[in-house]
Amino acid sequence: MLFYMPTKLYYGKDIIFDHKEEIILGEKAIIVTGRNSAKITGALDDVITILNEYNISYIHYNEIGENPTYEMVIKGKNIAIENECDFVIAIGGGSPMDAGKAIAVLAANPELNPDDLFDMNNYDVALPIVTIPTTSGTGSEVTEYAVLTKPNGRKSGFKSNLIFPDVSYLDPRYMAKMNKELTLTTAVDALSHAVEGILSKKATIMSDMLARESISLIHEYLPKSLNDLENLEYREKLAIASSLAGIVIAQTGTILPHSLGYRITIHKGIRHGQATAIFLPFVAEEIDKVAPEKTKILKDIFGSLDNFYSFLKELGVYDFNINFSNEELDLFSQEVLNSSHVINTPGTYDKEKILEFYNNLIK
Structure with missing residues (x-):
């Protein structure tokens, strides 16, 4: 068994001020954010206050959209290089944090383009990275x-130990501005990470311990949070659950529901967390047939796999209408079967089974 998580993770209210000196990882920062969330949550203002206190120069790149593109990270790379930035501070949900990671590699390796990121042998250095999440979902921190x-x-997705953030600050205050829809889709993204972690062939005793706690916290506090969006205690529990789930997939990777969900996000516009979570019960049922020990944690927490499905349904995860053309189904099934996620999923999956998963969504 291997457990590796080199990120220094600080957690707590106002935690960034308690350990403010550790955000200074260079002489000039590129702050990577989306257009709004970093500002309205207060996280950006807190970071700028600290940088100004230490007389650290910075440039703010705030053009990261949902599902960051090559164009976005290339622009960030060029800004970082032109302004001689030597570390990255990424603030926001998964998109700004993921974009910040890509920019950290590309700015340190100017000869590379985004396609080169997917082979970690192409680079051996990246700019230092600080991450400050403002959602409770991806665990990218x-x-x-x-x-x-x-x-x-x-x-x-690309993977490299170089893009583990050096320092991350988890403050539930920054999550308190999420609306109900974003709260749900980010939390079930975290749930997907934890559930896929226990179902993965790469699961370990330690990852299962963390996943169990993450799933338990989401089971208890997500419904409460949806009914009381500004309750900081509930936000705290979901923030912890999200980071725990991130630590889980750092060990296990993700499995089939992620690959199935990518197609729904790309082609049908359903947000990533929801698009992944809708497949969790279906894949869990298949795994239960061949490796029932893998689903034990889910049964312990929810009582049964049927109850797990009901939990997601009651949250509104399945509140959408969707249809697929035959051409789409052929494309989706082939892309899923070619993905690496299938390898780490217990069981045997062919085109017929993949089509069954998608057809389960048609009402």
């Missing part, structure tokens, strides 16, 4: 993964 959208529209 503690993983060696980043997901980009390629020019052909496909989402694809």
Whole structure:
């Protein structure tokens, strides 16, 4: 068994000020954010206050959208190089953090383009990275993964130990501004990470311990949070659950529901967390047939796999209407079967089984 998580993770209210000196990882920062969330949560203002206190120069790149593209990270790379930035501070949800990771590698290796990121043998250095999450979902603040959208529209993740953030600050205050929809889809993204972690062939005793706690916290506090969005205690529990789930997939990777969900996000516009979570019960049922020990944690927490499905349904995860053309189903099934996620999923999967998963969504 191997457990490796080199990120220094600080947790707590106002934690960034308690350990403010550790955000200074160079002489000039590129702050990578989306257009709004870093500002409205207060995280950006807190970071700028600290940088100004230490007389650290910075440039703010705030053009990262949902599902970051090659164009976005290339622009960030060029800004970082032109302004001689020597470390990255990424603030926001998974998209700004993933984009920040890509920019950290590309700015340190100017000869590379985004396609080169997917082969870790192409680089051996990256700029230092600080991450400050403002959502409770991706866990990118503690993983060696980043997901980009390629020019052909496909989402694809790259992995390198170089993009484990050096320091991350987890403050539930920054999550309190999420609306109900974002709270749900990010939390079930974290749930997907934890559940896929226990189902993965790469699961270990330690990853299962962390996943169990993450799933338990989401089971108890997500429904409460959806009914009381500004309750800081509930936000705290979901923030912890998200980082725990991130630590889990840093060990196990993700499995089939992620690959199935990517197609729904890309082609049907359903947000990543929800698009992944809708497949969790279906894949869990298949795994239960061949490796029932893998689903024990889910049964312990929810009582049964049927109850797990009901939990997601009651949250509104399945509240959408969707249809697929035969051409789409052929494309989706082939892309899923070619993905690396299948290898780490217990059981045997062919085109017929993949089509069954997608057809389960048609009402």
